Amino acid sequence: MNMNKPLIKFGCLIVGLLLFSGMQAKPNVLLILTDDQGYGDLSLHGNPVLRTPAMDSIGKDGVRLDRFYVSPLCAPTRASLLTGRYHLRTGTFGVSHRQEVINPEEKTIAEVFKDGGYATGCFGKWHNGAIYPETPLGQGFDEFFGFLGGVWFEYYDPVLMHNETEKRYKGYITDLLTDKAIDWMDDQIDNEEPFFCYLPYNTPHTPGLVDKRYWEPFYKKQVGRWESVIYGMIKDIDDDIARILKFLDKKGQAENTIVIFMTDNGPNTFRYTAGLRGKKAQIHDGGTRVPCFIRWPGQLQPHRISQPLSHIDILPTLAELCDIPVSGTKELDGQSFVSLLRNPGHALPDRRIISFHSVNEQRIRTEAAVHTNRWSAIQNRGKWALYDMQDDVRQLDDVSGQFPEVLEELRSHWVDTLAEMPNLGVETPVPVGSSEKVILKGHDANFSVARGKGIDLNYRSSFTGLWISKWTDKNVYPEWNLQINRPGKYKVSLLYCLAEENLGVQAHLDIQGKKLPLKITKAFDPPSNEQPFWLDGESEKYESKPWKTIPLGEVSLKPGSANARIHVTKLPGKAAMEVKEIVLERL
Numbered sequence: 001m002n003m004n005k006p007l008i009k010f011g012c013l014i015v016g017l018l019l020f021s022g023m024q025a026k027p028n029v030l031l032i033l034t035d036d037q038g039y040g041d042l043s044l045h046g047n048p049v050l051r052t053p054a055m056d057s058i059g060k061d062g063v064r065l066d067r068f069y070v071s072p073l074c075a076p077t078r079a080s081l082l083t084g085r086y087h088l089r090t091g092t093f094g095v096s097h098r099q100e101v102i103n104p105e106e107k108t109i110a111e112v113f114k115d116g117g118y119a120t121g122c123f124g125k126w127h128n129g130a131i132y133p134e135t136p137l138g139q140g141f142d143e144f145f146g147f148l149g150g151v152w153f154e155y156y157d158p159v160l161m162h163n164e165t166e167k168r169y170k171g172y173i174t175d176l177l178t179d180k181a182i183d184w185m186d187d188q189i190d191n192e193e194p195f196f197c198y199l200p201y202n203t204p205h206t207p208g209l210v211d212k213r214y215w216e217p218f219y220k221k222q223v224g225r226w227e228s229v230i231y232g233m234i235k236d237i238d239d240d241i242a243r244i245l246k247f248l249d250k251k252g253q254a255e256n257t258i259v260i261f262m263t264d265n266g267p268n269t270f271r272y273t274a275g276l277r278g279k280k281a282q283i284h285d286g287g288t289r290v291p292c293f294i295r296w297p298g299q300l301q302p303h304r305i306s307q308p309l310s311h312i313d314i315l316p317t318l319a320e321l322c323d324i325p326v327s328g329t330k331e332l333d334g335q336s337f338v339s340l341l342r343n344p345g346h347a348l349p350d351r352r353i354i355s356f357h358s359v360n361e362q363r364i365r366t367e368a369a370v371h372t373n374r375w376s377a378i379q380n381r382g383k384w385a386l387y388d389m390q391d392d393v394r395q396l397d398d399v400s401g402q403f404p405e406v407l408e409e410l411r412s413h414w415v416d417t418l419a420e421m422p423n424l425g426v427e428t429p430v431p432v433g434s435s436e437k438v439i440l441k442g443h444d445a446n447f448s449v450a451r452g453k454g455i456d457l458n459y460r461s462s463f464t465g466l467w468i469s470k471w472t473d474k475n476v477y478p479e480w481n482l483q484i485n486r487p488g489k490y491k492v493s494l495l496y497c498l499a500e501e502n503l504g505v506q507a508h509l510d511i512q513g514k515k516l517p518l519k520i521t522k523a524f525d526p527p528s529n530e531q532p533f534w535l536d537g538e539s540e541k542y543e544s545k546p547w548k549t550i551p552l553g554e555v556s557l558k559p560g561s562a563n564a565r566i567h568v569t570k571l572p573g574k575a576a577m578e579v580k581e582i583v584l585e586r587l
Contacts, residue, residue, distance in 0.1 A: 026117070026194040026322055027296065028185070028257040030244070031314075033081070033198075034237055035074060035125060035205040038267030039289055040274035041234055047272050049223055050231045054242035055291075058261045060302065062295030063341050067308040067389070069355050069371060070265055072280060072287040074150060075100035075127045076358045077264040077311055078200065082108040082128065082139070084315035084332040086356055088421040091428050092128065093358045095150050096464060098444050098481075101129040101428040102139065107329040109315045110140030113196040116324030119143075119188045121195065123181040125152065125202040129428075132435040137163060141198070145180040149464030152202050153544055155209040172211070174203050174233070178240040182247050189251050194322075199244075204233035206268060211236070226269050255297045258321060260314070262292040277395045281359075283367045283380055284395050288355040294341060296321070303344040308371040309337055310353045317341070352413050361425035365418070370410040375403075377410035384411055429561060432584060433486025440564060440582040442467035445478035458543070458578070465544070471576040474568040478579070482511075482562040489556045489587045492516055495547040495580035499525040502573030509552055509582065510565045516552040518566070520577060524548035547580045554587065 040047055044056040070077040071087055079085075079092035083106045087093065091103035102108070110120045121143040122136040127150045129135060136144040145162050152158070155173045159166055162180075169176050181199050188195040203210070208229030215232030223231065241261070248254045266280045266287040267273065278286030292309075294300065312334030319326045320336045339346050350373045357367040366382040376387045376395065386400035386407040400407040418424075427446075432438050443466040447455050454473025457466045468478050492509065500523040507518040528543040568576050 026324075027299075028188075028194055028253060029113070029118075029196045029260070029318055029322065030185070030248075030257055031196070031198050031260045031318075032241065032244075032262070033078075033124075033200040034234075034261075034263045035200070035202050036230075036265065036268035036280055037204055037234060037237075037263040037290075038265075038271070038273055038279065038286065039276055039291055040272040041204075041231075041263075041267060042291055045274045045291065047274075049218060049221055050234060050272075052234060052238045054238045054245060055261055055293075057245065058241075058259055058295045059291070059293035061297065062259070062293050062302060063300050064304045065292040065294070065309050066304055066306050067371070068262065068290060068292035068310065069288050069308060069353055069369075070263075070290050070311045071355060071358065072265050072283055073358055074125075074205075074264050076356070078126075078128050080311045080333075081314055082106075082110070083329070084109070084312050084326075084334040085330065086312065086333050086354065086417070086421070087358065088356055088364070088418075088424065089330070089333070091423070093364065093425060095127070095359070096443060096461075097446075098427040098430070099358070100127055100150060101134050103428065104129075104133040104138060104431075105330075106139075108139045109318065110136070110196065110198065112140075112315065112319055112324060112326055112329065113322070114140050114142070115327070116319075116322065117194065118322075118324075119191075119193050119195045120198075121181070121184045121188075122146065122198045122200070123177045123184070124198075124200040125150070126200070130441070131431055131438055133431070134428075138434075143184055145184075146177060146200075147202075151205065151463040151465065153207065153465055155203075155207070172236070174201055174236050174240055177201060178243060182244060185247070186251070189253055200264075201237055203237060204230045204268070208233070224271075227271050230267075230269065230271070255299075257296075258318065259295045260293070260318075261295075262311075263290040265290065275394050283355060283357055283369050284378060285369075285376070285393075288369060300341050301344060305337070305340050307337075307340065307348060307373055308353050309340075310334065310355075312353075313337055352410060354414055354417060356418075364424065368414050368418075370414050372410070375406055375410065377407055377414075379411070379414070386410075427481065429481040429483040432482050432484045432490075432557065432562075433488070433586065436586050438584045440480045440584070442478070442579050442581055445480055447476065447478055449473075449476045467581075468579040469575075471568070471578075472571075472574065474571040474576070477565050477567050480564045480582070482564060484512075484557045484559050484562055486586070487557055487559045489554055491554050491585045491587055492552040493549050493583045493585075494518065494552055495549050495583070496520065496577045497525050497545065497547060497580075498523050498577040499573065499575075502575060502577065504570065504572040505568065505576050506570035507566055507568040507576070510563075510567060511555055512557060512562045514555050516555060518550070518552060520550060522548075549583075 076087035079087040079090045122141040124146040130148040210232040218228035276286040278284035316336040320338045353371045355369040368379045370377040385398040387395045454476045456470040458469040509516045
């Protein structure tokens with residue numbers, strides 16, 4: 001007699017009932033991430049002027065993670081969130097200049113869920129690599145709609161990428177991302193296929209661009225101009241989240257969908273922080289402690305968790321909730337906290353969670369935070385302090401003198417963990433050959449001298465979308481580090497602007513010792529365009545302009561590492577041409 005038959009029949013019955021009720025066997029997952037929204041940017045956390053009913057409802061109806069830590073900047077948080085590992089392990093240690101890239105060898109949460117039978121979609125700001133296989137489509141997502149870089153300039157009628165095709169879309173960017181995400185989730189529901197939807201909004205990051213109906217009410221309440229626009233962008237996001245929650249209700253999927261709401265770092269200005277010290281880019285809790293809510297009606301009882309948790313914990317936690325094996329990943333730094341979600345009052349063994357800094361090796365080595373149930377050890381500009389988080393949420397009273405052994409144990413843990421990090425501060429080379437076209441962006445170039453010493457970008461920070469400018473010295477040059485993955489012949493072109501008085505510039509592009517001459521015979525110097533509204537002091541970095549393409553010829557490349565450099569041999573005017581990008585197309 002086969003004793004397994006009753007079990008088989010029972011399993012088939014359960015699956016049949018789920019399908020009959022319009023619900024697949026596994027829950028859907030919707031992971032919402034906002035950009036530069038701090039812990040205090042919610043009415044649920046006591047904000048005196050901002051009301052966020054949709055975001056609040058996820059916290060009220062779900063589990064609130066009261067001490068949830070991330071990295072103090074955008075791309076590092078995303079790298080840890082996607083991989084379950086400290087961002088320095090993944091190759092990500094900055095926000096631009098090829099420092100934001102996740103090594104394609106890392107297995108992401110999208111790949112884990114895809115292996116588990118889920119449809120996977122990403123809608124919004126990627127910011128972890130702009131060249132395949134670093135892109136969402138190369139990192140486990142079936143569908144992508146959004147943009148690949150960090151700071152984005154076009155909030156109205158933006159040019160966005162749908163999978164591999166760019167085009168201009170009409171509307172406001174947050175609304176467009178929401179529309180596409182809803183349409184895609186709707187398709188998966190109709191196909192009775194479980195989905196993992198990653199919705200990383202790019203607001204309320206600057207520039208401060210949102211409809212007047214959103215920012216004006218705050219301005220009338222005498223909220224500062226910066227905060228009025230930022231709060232207006234958050235209100236717009238809240239309206240879009242309300243649309244998503246209503247959609248899930250209408251489709252009968254609210255109880256079958258795990259919804260996570262979180263943000264990527266602290267606030268981008270000094271504003272209401274619910275008492276936390278610091279802001280974005282700072283290592284105290286104001287820069288690294290963010291809201292995180294997890295809602296699953298009927299499965300997770302609403303409650304609050306006070307134990308410190310982190311972005312590295314999301315991947316293993318969601319995998320366990322959805323009964324998906326985590327296999328093929330590198331060793332995770334995060335751990336599942338499902339027991340805390342399912343059992344109010346339960347506690348995990350005390351552990352040490354690190355918030356690493358980024359941007360450059362100096363800040364990585366001189367700014368850090370280590371958190372336990374009771375303590376937070378903070379290194380700020382090389383000096384360590386210890387705070388008792390049971391009594392000092394504001395992190396004002398350094399008690400390291402009273403508990404030197406505690407500080408030393410936490411500091412030593414950070415030192416030992418940092419020593420494990422590979423290639424600290426080494427930028428990821430541009431992969432050439434994995435896709436038909438590779439674009440060497442101006443903002444990714446290294447310069448042979450310090451910026452401003454005869455060559456620079458058009459803005460002081462290396463934001464996505466900037467270009468090489470202020471080139472006054474023919475003895476300096478921009479350079480891109482390449483990794484030729486597929487040898488062969490490539491067609492090369494360059495996007496430039498050049499004023500009439502600078503005609504006569506002579507230059508060449510050097511790749512693997514092969515020189516392609518650059519001869520510009522026609523000036524092209526249109527004026528820059530600026531956004532119609534921006535925050536004080538922030539307008540310069542949001543300029544844009546059209547560019548002219550000039551073919552440089554063809555070059556045969558060998559496999560292995562290489563450099564691409566532009567050398568100017570004659571510079572007749574006050575400045576050489578401005579360079580937006582170099583394009584390599586495989587023949």
